[in-house]
Amino acid sequence: MTTMTTPAGKRNGVPRGLARTGPVLFSYGFRPFFLGGALWAIVAMGIWILTIAGGMTVAEEYGAHHWHAHEMLFGYSSAVLAGFLLTAVPNWTGRLPVSGWPLFILFILWLSGRLVFLASDQTGIAVAVAVDALFLPVLLLICVREVVAGRKWKDLKVIAGLVALSVANLFFHYEVVAGEHPDFAYRLAIAAYVGLIMVIGGRIIPSFTRNWISGRGRTDFPAPFNSFDSGCIAVGVLALGLWVSAPDLQVTAIAALTGAVLHAVRLWRWRGWTTFAEMLVAILHVAYLFVPLGFIAIALASLDIVDPTSALHVMTIGTVASMMIAVMTRASRGHTGRILTASKMTCASYAAIVACALARPATALLPEFTPAIYALSGGLWICAFGLFVIEYGPMLVLARRRI
Known part of the structure:
Protein backbone atom coordinates (compact mmCIF):
# COMPACT_ATOMS: atom_id res chain seq x y z
CA MET A 1 0.00 0.00 0.00
CA THR A 2 1.37 3.40 -0.93
CA THR A 3 2.27 5.66 1.96
CA MET A 4 0.23 8.84 2.18
CA THR A 5 2.31 12.01 2.39
CA THR A 6 1.78 15.71 1.78
CA PRO A 7 4.01 17.91 -0.34
CA ALA A 8 3.58 20.92 1.92
CA GLY A 9 5.35 19.24 4.81
CA LYS A 10 4.26 19.81 8.40
CA ARG A 11 3.03 22.71 10.48
CA ASN A 12 3.26 22.16 14.20
CA GLY A 13 3.57 18.43 13.56
CA VAL A 14 0.37 18.11 11.49
CA PRO A 15 0.83 17.20 7.81
CA ARG A 16 -0.81 19.76 5.53
CA GLY A 17 -1.64 20.08 1.87
CA LEU A 18 -3.24 17.83 -0.71
CA ALA A 19 -1.91 14.28 -0.52
CA ARG A 20 -0.28 13.32 -3.81
CA THR A 21 0.29 9.69 -2.93
CA GLY A 22 -2.04 7.13 -1.42
CA PRO A 23 -5.76 6.83 -2.11
CA VAL A 24 -7.37 9.81 -3.85
CA LEU A 25 -10.26 9.38 -1.42
CA PHE A 26 -8.15 10.90 1.37
CA SER A 27 -6.66 13.75 -0.59
CA TYR A 28 -9.35 16.25 0.44
CA GLY A 29 -11.91 16.36 3.25
CA PHE A 30 -15.05 16.37 1.13
CA ARG A 31 -14.17 13.08 -0.55
CA PRO A 32 -14.37 10.53 2.30
CA PHE A 33 -16.91 12.38 4.37
CA PHE A 34 -19.43 13.11 1.61
CA LEU A 35 -19.25 9.52 0.41
CA GLY A 36 -19.24 8.04 3.91
CA GLY A 37 -22.07 10.29 5.06
CA ALA A 38 -24.26 9.44 2.06
CA LEU A 39 -23.63 5.71 2.44
CA TRP A 40 -24.43 5.84 6.13
CA ALA A 41 -27.62 7.82 5.43
CA ILE A 42 -28.74 4.90 3.25
CA VAL A 43 -27.63 2.15 5.64
CA ALA A 44 -29.03 3.80 8.77
CA MET A 45 -32.40 4.43 7.12
CA GLY A 46 -32.51 0.87 5.78
CA ILE A 47 -31.84 -0.50 9.27
CA TRP A 48 -34.54 1.74 10.72
CA ILE A 49 -37.12 0.61 8.14
CA LEU A 50 -36.32 -3.04 8.90
CA THR A 51 -36.53 -2.31 12.63
CA ILE A 52 -39.98 -0.71 12.57
CA ALA A 53 -41.15 -3.48 10.24
CA GLY A 54 -40.02 -6.05 12.81
CA GLY A 55 -37.35 -7.53 10.57
CA MET A 56 -34.40 -6.82 12.87
CA THR A 57 -33.41 -5.27 16.16
CA VAL A 58 -30.85 -2.56 16.81
CA ALA A 59 -29.43 -0.90 19.94
CA GLU A 60 -32.12 -2.39 22.16
CA GLU A 61 -30.44 -1.28 25.40
CA TYR A 62 -30.03 2.28 24.15
CA GLY A 63 -33.42 2.30 22.42
CA ALA A 64 -34.02 1.82 18.70
CA HIS A 65 -35.90 5.12 18.36
CA HIS A 66 -33.09 6.96 20.09
CA TRP A 67 -30.50 5.24 17.89
CA HIS A 68 -32.39 6.28 14.75
CA ALA A 69 -32.73 9.89 15.90
CA HIS A 70 -29.08 10.02 16.92
CA GLU A 71 -27.82 8.69 13.60
CA MET A 72 -29.94 11.17 11.69
CA LEU A 73 -28.75 14.11 13.80
CA PHE A 74 -25.17 13.12 14.56
CA GLY A 75 -24.33 10.23 12.25
CA TYR A 76 -24.55 10.86 8.52
CA SER A 77 -25.03 14.60 9.04
CA SER A 78 -21.87 15.12 11.09
CA ALA A 79 -19.90 13.48 8.27
CA VAL A 80 -21.38 15.77 5.64
CA LEU A 81 -20.71 18.78 7.86
CA ALA A 82 -17.12 17.63 8.36
CA GLY A 83 -16.64 17.21 4.62
CA GLY A 94 -6.03 30.62 3.09
CA ILE A 105 -7.58 8.88 11.01
CA LEU A 106 -10.36 11.47 11.43
CA PHE A 107 -12.60 9.51 9.09
CA ILE A 108 -11.92 6.28 10.97
CA LEU A 109 -12.84 8.08 14.19
CA TRP A 110 -16.22 9.01 12.70
CA LEU A 111 -16.75 5.51 11.28
CA SER A 112 -15.82 3.88 14.59
CA GLY A 113 -18.56 5.86 16.28
CA ILE A 125 -23.57 1.75 26.13
CA ALA A 126 -20.65 3.34 27.98
CA VAL A 127 -18.13 2.24 25.35
CA ALA A 128 -20.41 3.24 22.48
CA VAL A 129 -21.04 6.68 23.95
CA ALA A 130 -17.35 7.25 24.69
CA VAL A 131 -16.30 6.42 21.12
CA ASP A 132 -19.13 8.35 19.49
CA ALA A 133 -18.51 11.44 21.62
CA LEU A 134 -14.95 11.90 20.32
CA PHE A 135 -15.52 12.89 16.70
CA LEU A 136 -17.29 16.24 16.97
CA PRO A 137 -14.89 17.71 19.59
CA VAL A 138 -11.89 16.66 17.46
CA LEU A 139 -13.47 18.26 14.38
CA LEU A 140 -14.17 21.35 16.49
CA LEU A 141 -10.55 21.60 17.59
CA ILE A 142 -9.32 21.31 14.00
CA CYS A 143 -11.65 24.09 12.84
CA VAL A 144 -10.81 26.34 15.80
CA ARG A 145 -7.12 25.90 15.11
CA GLU A 146 -7.56 26.85 11.45
CA VAL A 147 -9.76 29.88 12.13
CA VAL A 148 -7.46 31.21 14.86
CA ALA A 149 -4.28 30.55 12.85
CA GLY A 150 -5.83 32.23 9.81
CA ARG A 151 -7.17 35.11 11.97
CA LYS A 152 -10.59 34.84 10.32
CA TRP A 153 -12.54 36.05 13.33
CA LYS A 154 -15.81 36.42 11.42
CA ASP A 155 -15.83 32.64 10.99
CA LEU A 156 -16.17 32.18 14.75
CA LYS A 157 -19.93 32.15 14.09
CA VAL A 158 -19.41 28.81 12.37
CA ILE A 159 -17.35 27.61 15.32
CA ALA A 160 -20.24 28.54 17.64
CA GLY A 161 -22.57 26.30 15.65
CA LEU A 162 -20.10 23.43 15.88
CA VAL A 163 -19.79 23.96 19.65
CA ALA A 164 -23.60 23.80 19.99
CA LEU A 165 -23.70 20.59 17.97
CA SER A 166 -20.96 18.98 20.08
CA VAL A 167 -22.80 19.92 23.28
CA ALA A 168 -26.07 18.62 21.84
CA ASN A 169 -24.50 15.22 21.17
CA LEU A 170 -23.31 14.97 24.78
CA PHE A 171 -26.72 16.03 26.08
CA PHE A 172 -28.40 13.48 23.83
CA HIS A 173 -26.41 10.64 25.38
CA TYR A 174 -26.86 12.03 28.88
CA GLU A 175 -30.64 12.27 28.56
CA VAL A 176 -30.98 8.78 27.08
CA VAL A 177 -28.70 7.14 29.67
CA ALA A 178 -30.61 8.98 32.42
CA GLY A 179 -33.83 7.42 31.14
CA GLU A 180 -35.23 10.67 29.77
CA HIS A 181 -36.40 11.56 26.29
CA PRO A 182 -33.72 13.69 24.55
CA ASP A 183 -36.09 16.44 23.45
CA PHE A 184 -33.70 19.22 24.48
CA ALA A 185 -30.80 17.61 22.59
CA TYR A 186 -33.01 17.15 19.50
CA ARG A 187 -33.85 20.81 19.40
CA LEU A 188 -30.33 22.03 20.20
CA ALA A 189 -28.81 19.89 17.42
CA ILE A 190 -31.38 21.01 14.86
CA ALA A 191 -30.94 24.63 15.94
CA ALA A 192 -27.17 24.28 15.47
CA TYR A 193 -27.57 22.96 11.92
CA VAL A 194 -30.16 25.58 10.98
CA GLY A 195 -28.00 28.33 12.49
CA LEU A 196 -25.06 27.15 10.37
CA ILE A 197 -27.27 27.12 7.29
CA MET A 198 -28.46 30.67 7.98
CA VAL A 199 -24.84 31.86 8.29
CA ILE A 200 -23.12 29.79 5.61
CA GLY A 201 -26.12 29.79 3.28
CA GLY A 202 -26.07 33.58 3.36
CA ARG A 203 -22.51 33.38 2.09
CA ILE A 204 -22.65 30.69 -0.59
CA ILE A 205 -26.17 30.99 -2.04
CA PRO A 206 -25.94 34.62 -3.23
CA SER A 207 -22.34 34.03 -4.33
CA PHE A 208 -23.11 30.97 -6.45
CA THR A 209 -26.24 32.69 -7.77
CA ARG A 210 -24.31 35.80 -8.76
CA ASN A 211 -21.62 33.73 -10.49
CA TRP A 212 -24.21 31.81 -12.48
CA ILE A 213 -26.12 34.96 -13.49
CA SER A 214 -22.89 36.75 -14.42
CA GLY A 215 -21.84 33.81 -16.57
CA ARG A 216 -24.92 34.39 -18.69
CA GLY A 217 -24.16 38.05 -19.23
CA ARG A 218 -26.93 39.29 -16.95
CA THR A 219 -26.78 41.85 -14.17
CA ASP A 220 -29.91 41.04 -12.14
CA PHE A 221 -27.76 39.96 -9.21
CA PRO A 222 -28.96 38.92 -5.75
CA ALA A 223 -28.79 41.52 -3.00
CA PRO A 224 -25.37 41.58 -1.32
CA PHE A 225 -24.99 40.78 2.38
CA ASN A 226 -25.89 43.79 4.50
CA SER A 227 -27.44 44.75 7.84
CA PHE A 228 -30.76 43.20 6.83
CA ASP A 229 -29.10 39.79 6.60
CA SER A 230 -27.44 40.31 9.98
CA GLY A 231 -30.85 41.14 11.44
CA CYS A 232 -32.40 38.03 9.87
CA ILE A 233 -29.72 35.84 11.39
CA ALA A 234 -30.07 37.50 14.80
CA VAL A 235 -33.85 37.02 14.86
CA GLY A 236 -33.47 33.47 13.58
CA VAL A 237 -30.97 32.62 16.33
CA LEU A 238 -33.27 34.19 18.93
CA ALA A 239 -36.24 32.13 17.67
CA LEU A 240 -34.16 28.95 17.69
CA GLY A 241 -32.88 29.71 21.17
CA LEU A 242 -36.41 30.17 22.48
CA TRP A 243 -37.51 26.97 20.75
CA VAL A 244 -34.66 25.02 22.34
CA SER A 245 -35.26 26.35 25.85
CA ALA A 246 -39.02 27.01 25.92
CA PRO A 247 -40.77 25.41 22.92
CA ASP A 248 -44.29 25.77 24.31
CA LEU A 249 -44.32 29.49 25.06
CA GLN A 250 -46.33 31.93 22.96
CA VAL A 251 -43.30 34.20 22.65
CA THR A 252 -41.52 31.34 20.89
CA ALA A 253 -44.29 31.20 18.30
CA ILE A 254 -44.11 34.97 17.79
CA ALA A 255 -40.33 34.90 17.36
CA ALA A 256 -40.54 31.94 15.00
CA LEU A 257 -43.18 33.58 12.82
CA THR A 258 -41.11 36.77 12.71
CA GLY A 259 -38.10 34.70 11.69
CA ALA A 260 -40.17 32.99 8.99
CA VAL A 261 -41.17 36.32 7.45
CA LEU A 262 -37.67 37.77 7.58
CA HIS A 263 -36.00 34.70 6.09
CA ALA A 264 -38.63 34.47 3.36
CA VAL A 265 -37.80 38.07 2.43
CA ARG A 266 -34.09 37.28 2.64
CA LEU A 267 -34.56 34.36 0.24
CA TRP A 268 -36.59 36.53 -2.13
CA ARG A 269 -33.74 39.08 -2.20
CA TRP A 270 -31.48 36.35 -3.60
CA ARG A 271 -33.67 36.06 -6.74
CA GLY A 272 -33.69 32.29 -6.83
CA TRP A 273 -36.51 32.11 -9.36
CA THR A 274 -34.10 33.37 -12.01
CA THR A 275 -31.87 30.29 -11.63
CA PHE A 276 -34.30 27.46 -12.36
CA ALA A 277 -32.63 26.84 -15.70
CA GLU A 278 -29.80 25.34 -13.62
CA MET A 279 -30.96 23.14 -10.76
CA LEU A 280 -27.46 22.91 -9.28
CA VAL A 281 -27.99 26.53 -8.23
CA ALA A 282 -31.75 26.53 -7.82
CA ILE A 283 -31.74 23.67 -5.31
CA LEU A 284 -29.84 25.88 -2.87
CA HIS A 285 -32.76 28.31 -2.92
CA VAL A 286 -35.30 25.48 -2.62
CA ALA A 287 -33.42 24.06 0.37
CA TYR A 288 -33.26 27.48 2.04
CA LEU A 289 -37.02 27.85 1.55
CA PHE A 290 -37.37 25.23 4.28
CA VAL A 291 -35.82 27.67 6.76
CA PRO A 292 -38.93 29.91 6.85
CA LEU A 293 -41.15 26.83 6.47
CA GLY A 294 -39.38 25.29 9.44
CA PHE A 295 -39.94 28.43 11.52
CA ILE A 296 -43.64 28.27 10.63
CA ALA A 297 -43.71 24.62 11.74
CA ILE A 298 -42.02 25.57 15.04
CA ALA A 299 -44.61 28.30 15.60
CA LEU A 300 -47.50 25.94 14.89
CA ALA A 301 -46.05 23.34 17.24
CA SER A 302 -45.61 25.99 19.95
CA LEU A 303 -49.29 26.87 19.57
CA ASP A 304 -50.19 23.15 19.73
CA ILE A 305 -51.63 23.20 16.20
CA VAL A 306 -49.25 20.52 14.85
CA ASP A 307 -47.29 17.92 16.74
CA PRO A 308 -43.64 18.73 17.58
CA ALA A 326 -27.42 20.54 -2.52
CA VAL A 327 -23.99 21.41 -1.12
CA MET A 328 -22.56 17.92 -1.64
CA THR A 329 -23.47 17.87 -5.32
CA ARG A 330 -22.21 21.42 -5.98
CA ALA A 331 -18.95 20.96 -4.05
CA SER A 332 -18.26 17.51 -5.48
CA ARG A 333 -18.58 18.75 -9.03
CA GLY A 334 -16.58 21.90 -8.43
CA HIS A 335 -13.72 20.28 -6.56
CA THR A 336 -13.36 17.31 -8.92
CA GLY A 337 -13.21 19.42 -12.06
CA ARG A 338 -16.67 18.57 -13.41
CA ILE A 339 -18.96 20.92 -15.27
CA LEU A 340 -21.17 22.85 -12.85
CA THR A 341 -24.50 21.63 -14.11
CA ALA A 342 -27.03 19.21 -12.65
CA SER A 343 -27.58 15.98 -14.54
CA LYS A 344 -30.94 14.22 -14.73
CA MET A 345 -29.83 11.85 -11.95
CA THR A 346 -28.83 14.80 -9.77
CA CYS A 347 -32.20 16.46 -10.38
CA ALA A 348 -33.92 13.19 -9.46
CA SER A 349 -31.97 13.14 -6.20
CA TYR A 350 -33.14 16.69 -5.47
CA ALA A 351 -36.75 15.78 -6.24
CA ALA A 352 -36.59 12.75 -3.95
CA ILE A 353 -35.25 14.61 -0.92
CA VAL A 354 -37.73 17.48 -1.33
CA ALA A 355 -40.59 14.97 -1.70
CA CYS A 356 -39.33 13.19 1.43
CA ALA A 357 -39.34 16.50 3.31
CA LEU A 358 -42.94 17.11 2.29
CA ALA A 359 -44.12 13.54 2.87
CA ARG A 360 -42.73 12.78 6.34
CA PRO A 361 -44.59 15.55 8.27
CA ALA A 362 -47.84 14.43 6.60
CA THR A 363 -48.34 11.87 9.37
CA ALA A 364 -49.71 14.75 11.46
CA LEU A 365 -52.46 15.33 8.89
CA LEU A 366 -53.06 11.71 7.91
CA PRO A 367 -52.34 9.60 11.00
CA GLU A 368 -54.28 6.64 9.63
CA PHE A 369 -51.71 6.38 6.81
CA THR A 370 -48.67 6.59 9.10
CA PRO A 371 -47.13 3.20 8.13
CA ALA A 372 -47.46 3.98 4.42
CA ILE A 373 -46.01 7.47 4.90
CA TYR A 374 -43.08 6.00 6.84
CA ALA A 375 -42.40 3.59 3.99
CA LEU A 376 -42.76 6.29 1.35
CA SER A 377 -40.56 8.83 3.09
CA GLY A 378 -37.93 6.21 3.93
CA GLY A 379 -37.86 5.04 0.32
CA LEU A 380 -37.52 8.60 -0.95
CA TRP A 381 -34.67 9.23 1.50
CA ILE A 382 -32.79 6.14 0.33
CA CYS A 383 -33.46 7.09 -3.28
CA ALA A 384 -32.06 10.61 -2.79
CA PHE A 385 -28.82 9.51 -1.16
CA GLY A 386 -28.57 6.39 -3.31
CA LEU A 387 -28.63 8.43 -6.50
CA PHE A 388 -25.92 10.66 -5.03
CA VAL A 389 -23.72 7.64 -4.31
CA ILE A 390 -24.27 6.15 -7.77
CA GLU A 391 -23.40 9.35 -9.60
CA TYR A 392 -20.92 11.05 -7.30
CA GLY A 393 -19.22 8.06 -5.68
CA ALA A 399 -8.55 11.84 -9.44
CA ARG A 400 -9.71 15.35 -10.25
CA ARG A 401 -10.35 16.07 -13.90
CA ARG A 402 -8.33 18.83 -15.53
CA ILE A 403 -10.50 21.20 -17.54
Missing part, protein backbone atom coordinates in the same frame (compact mmCIF):
# COMPACT_ATOMS: atom_id res chain seq x y z
CA PHE A 84 -17.90 20.73 4.01
CA LEU A 85 -15.90 22.39 6.80
CA LEU A 86 -12.65 20.57 6.02
CA THR A 87 -12.99 21.86 2.46
CA ALA A 88 -14.43 25.33 3.05
CA VAL A 89 -12.44 26.48 6.10
CA PRO A 90 -9.08 26.25 4.25
CA ASN A 91 -10.60 28.37 1.47
CA TRP A 92 -11.76 30.93 4.03
CA THR A 93 -8.48 31.06 5.95
CA ARG A 95 -4.37 27.70 4.86
CA LEU A 96 -3.67 24.25 3.47
CA PRO A 97 -6.26 21.54 4.16
CA VAL A 98 -5.83 18.51 6.39
CA SER A 99 -5.10 15.59 4.08
CA GLY A 100 -3.55 12.13 3.86
CA TRP A 101 -3.08 10.17 7.08
CA PRO A 102 -4.61 12.80 9.44
CA LEU A 103 -7.75 12.86 7.29
CA PHE A 104 -7.83 9.05 7.22
CA ARG A 114 -21.11 4.56 13.82
CA LEU A 115 -20.06 0.93 14.06
CA VAL A 116 -19.57 0.80 17.83
CA PHE A 117 -22.88 2.56 18.40
CA LEU A 118 -24.60 0.11 16.06
CA ALA A 119 -23.15 -2.74 18.16
CA SER A 120 -23.86 -1.03 21.50
CA ASP A 121 -25.73 -4.09 22.81
CA GLN A 122 -22.47 -6.03 22.50
CA THR A 123 -19.96 -3.34 23.49
CA GLY A 124 -22.08 -1.73 26.19
CA THR A 309 -42.33 15.72 15.66
CA SER A 310 -43.68 17.12 12.40
CA ALA A 311 -41.90 20.40 13.09
CA LEU A 312 -38.68 18.49 13.73
CA HIS A 313 -38.91 16.68 10.40
CA VAL A 314 -39.56 19.85 8.42
CA MET A 315 -36.22 21.08 9.75
CA THR A 316 -34.23 17.83 9.70
CA ILE A 317 -35.25 16.68 6.22
CA GLY A 318 -36.35 19.89 4.53
CA THR A 319 -33.76 22.33 5.81
CA VAL A 320 -30.80 20.15 6.79
CA ALA A 321 -30.86 17.10 4.50
CA SER A 322 -31.91 18.96 1.35
CA MET A 323 -29.24 21.63 1.92
CA MET A 324 -26.65 18.94 2.54
CA ILE A 325 -27.43 17.18 -0.74
CA PRO A 394 -16.91 7.55 -8.69
CA MET A 395 -16.07 11.28 -8.74
CA LEU A 396 -15.08 11.16 -5.08
CA VAL A 397 -12.73 8.19 -5.40
CA LEU A 398 -11.12 9.14 -8.73
